[in-house]
Structure formats: structure tokens, C-alpha cells
Amino acid sequence: MKRAAFKGCVNYVMNKPDAKLISADGVLLDNVNSIIQSFQTQRLMKPKIKHPVGHISLSYSPDDEKRLTDGAMITLAKEYMQEMNITDTQYIIVRHFDNGNPHVHLVHNRIDNNGKVISDKNDRYRNEAICKKLKDKYGLTYGKSKDKVKQQKLRGKDKTKYQVHDGIKGALKRATDWNDLEELLKEKGIGIAYKYKGQTDEVQGISFTIDKITFKGSDIDRSFSYSKLDKLLQEKAQKQRKEQEQSQSTNQPSNQNINNNPKGIKR
Template identity: 50%
Template sequence: MIGKIIAGSSFAGTVGYVIKKQSRILSAEGITPPDVQEMVQDFKDQTLLNPRIKNAVGHISLSFSPKDGVRMTDALMRDIAKEYMQRMGIADTQYLLVRHFDQPHPHCHLVYNRVGNNGQTISDKNIKIRNAKVCRALTEKYGLHLALGKESVRRERLREPDKTKYEIYDTIKASLPQSRSWNDLELRLKEHGIAMRYKYCGSTNEKQGVLFSKNRLEFSGSKIDRQFSYSKLNRHFAQAQLQTRYRTTLAKGFHAAIGNYRSSFTDLFGNAGGNGNKGRTDNNIVNFGGNIGVLPLPPNDSPVGLSAAQLQRKPGESPEEHIARITALLNTAAEAMAIAAMERKRKLRDRKANKPKMKL
């Protein structure tokens, strides 16, 4: 999936372009299709809410690989485009989504008003960077074919030195996601006959570049691909290590929350807070699997509200966001159950203290 940001100076020209013979409207909001003039006027009317925006025309084409053509139904294309809009912050505004059939690859055009329904501005700051990230995320989520840049080059037609350069490119590309450090990457590349060495600043020990060699040919990282320059790879490893530490912290917090939850559950409801699920139905347990196993949920009539649905991963939620959210939910529930258990013990003590003593 590729998103192309297209400059547009007028709604008349943009809408007139996307509504053509070989096209079909997939979705629209805040405008009255299919008449072009009426849609253009609708767009123009809304721009009056925020005359400070000089160019209110938003226009993006979303293209898909021909290999996705069979499965790319109107419904799927519409769903992907709407999720694209949501992730790009294109919301609460007029838009027109039109599919074109004038090319061998499936594609559609999104026209939207940068003046929102309430006069707010739909930001285009860093739109190209955000577009690239969102397109890649959606490509992975929907299992779409990814054939961008060097991936689309036919390797069998290459000659030296490009043949070796692309072999190195493909190996680094495949090895990088599993590499957490320079040493990791060097060891993985060595398995494929690729050597790696550093360039230093003058006679110092300060690294300023990286070179990869194979078949007696050597290339700097940036010559293989800009994303493989020393500075960008170094940034990748720094982020990977930060992410590893963050995930470790999340995991510790999650397991601590599980322990607190089980303990509080047992104090309030008895031994049902253990790992077993005897006597409990699917409605009041949730199974995390692995070393967590089954976790009991408070009864429906309990003042502590927690359901299996709340603990499920939400659409668009990353694994890290999911773990952080349910950790907070479990901690909140554990605290509420601990308070309820203490309150129950207090009432029992008061009852015993106020119970009249029998005279002998």
C-alpha cells in the first residue's frame, strides 16, 4: 500500500479529476454526491468556517499492488481507507472516497476538507512522514503485498556490483528486525558471508561510518540504502534497546499486578482467586495462557466491575498499549477489592464488639 500526497489548489479541479468515467464512489460524508458542482459547493461552504486556511484541499491517493487485486473488494478498500483517515487524524470533516479503474493496480482517491466540521484545522504537519508510517502499518495489518523501492527490483537481471549490493541489502533487511545491537547484526551477516567494519573519525576511536563487504566488493551502509547509514542504524539499535527495557518493565508491572489481583481476590472471595477454575463459568474467568493461566473475575453482583471484554485487546491497540492498559485495570480492581475486604472485616469486628454477652 502506497499513499501519495497530491497538491490541490481547488475543490473544483480535484473533485472534477477524481469523478471520472472509470470510477466509483465508495464513501462520502458532509457532501451530496454524485453531482460534481453540488459536492464542490459543499466543500467551499465549509471553508468559510475557517478562512485563515489558505489551501483547504486535502487530496491523497491510496494504491495497492496488482497482487492484491483479487481480494481488494470495494468493502475492503473502504475499510482500509477509513482506518487510514483515522490514523492520519482526518476526522470530523467532509470527505469523498472514489475508486478508480483506469490502472492495472487497485487504487482510490481521498478528497477531504482541511477545515473540519467545527471550523477546526485538519493538520498537514509532517504529513509525508506520517503517511509512510501509516501505510506500512496498514500493509502489515491487512497482510497486503509490499513491493516498494528495492523490493520491486528484479534480482535475476542484476549484474555486478549491483548483484552483490542487493544481496547485502536483502540480508540486512531480513536480519535487522531480530538484531538488538551492532554485534547481533554482525553475527547474523557473517552467517551469510557478509563482513562488516567501521570507519573512524581521523585517528580517533569515534565511529562515523559502517561498511559491508561480500564477494570482494565493499559498500558503505548509506550506498546500500539510506536507512543503513551508520547514524540511522545506530539510532535503530538505541531504540531497540529502549524498547526492550520498556517491555521488560511492562512485563514486571503486569506480573506484579496479576499477583496483587489474585491476592486481593482471595481475601474478598475466598480460594477461587487461585489458578484453578473449578466451579466457574466462561463468563467469570479470563484465560491469559502461558504462565499466567486462568484469572477469575469478580461476580456480576460485586461492586468491583471488571469483565473479560475490558481485558481484550482493542482494534489498533499495540501489544505494549494493551499490556499497560490491562495492568492499570488489574491494579485498580485489586485496590477496590482490597478496600472491600477491609470494609467487610471491619463490619465483622463491629458486629462481634456489639454482640450482647450471655450471662451465666
């Protein structure tokens, strides 16, 4: 997140119950006001930048809590910053204990120590790639589902993405083919678009749109890529056909039943 003022952001992360400042650089640590003033002074090197505040929450699975000492949290946060090119600037790293997930808040100055602006170009995509890289490097737990995300805290595009996620998940409970899925999602105001390979009819990608905001299927959830959705729908259709065949077989009279009707009574 990018913000306009350091005061509200620093007060939020520092004044939470049990908040613990575990690392900092380039700021005076006498009190909260001195931290804020340190950030403010440096941002004056680029006063026209509207959003000089960088605020990132690095949150982990409760399964990894025993491993996530303060030292481990600092190592991960600093490596994350290095990978995101958040370097040579002021920052504080504050640990919170309020939501059941081990997490820290990183507040940094987007105006670096030389008065240059730290770029936020493609930061959402870089963030995703770097988080995966660090989880793989340190063997951290991947989230198994989006069901436990506290959606009431989400805003903007992130909130919309989870709205689409829940819509697709609900529709998949009833859909047995692509036509079903399209109709069920249409009822929820969600449209589907397919990406084709060249000038062929071969589908190689899918996207979902709601309120003029579009997401690639795999960006919503790894299980919502075209290939994985197609496989799921084919399996459901096959299961439905088998159930119908079994039902028809059960309802048809067998030859044995006919032969055991010596009186020729009509059934």
C-alpha cells in the first residue's frame, strides 16, 4: 500500500496492543513522534510525491509460528525488501500479535536516502513472485485455501478479486459443463472470456470480469486456470453420466425377473 502521510501509518503499526519494534534503520527511535518526524524530514527531498509512504504486511501461516522468531522475521523482511528493491532508505519493522497469523508491518520511505523515488512499477506482480520464491527457499507453508482470508479487511481490487473467487467456487458446486458455469456466473454478474491459440479454436487461457475489472483465472486462484477448470468439469460430467447409466440399469427389469414370472402377469 502507498499512503500520503506517515503519521497515521506509523501510529497504527506502533500503537497496536503488544506491538513490538524489531528492526529499524535511518529513523530516531526516541518515541513514535521522532520516528514520524524522521520520515517526514527525508520525504521533503521530493515534496511533490503524493504517496511517499510504503506500507507492507508480511503475514505467515500459523503452521510456521514456532519457526518465526523475531530474528527469522527480520531476515525474511530484509530479504523481501532487497528483492523488491526497497533499499538504501528508512524503514521500521513492527511485529503484531493480534490476528492469529504471525505477521510484521514494514513501513518504509519511498524517498530514499539520496532523494530518489523507489519505484512501485509492477509491484503487485513482483510481490507475488518474490513471496513464492521466499516460501520455497525457506520451506514455508503455502496457504491451502482462500476461504480463511478476512475479506472484510480487503479494499479495492483485492476485495473484488475475492468476490469473483467466491462466485466461481459457488458456481462450480452446481456446474457440470462450461455452459452451466457461464450461466451461473452470469447470474452473479461475472463474465468469462477465453484466450485462443493463434487463429485456432484451441483455448489456452481464461479470464473473468466483474464491474469492468478483469482477472486472469490463475491470478484469482491457481486452481482456476483454464486447464484445471476444464479437467474438473470433464470429471464432473463423466461422473454424472455414470450415475445416470447406473440409475437406468437399476430401473430396467432383468431377464431373470421376466423368466421368473410363469403366469405371464403384466407388470
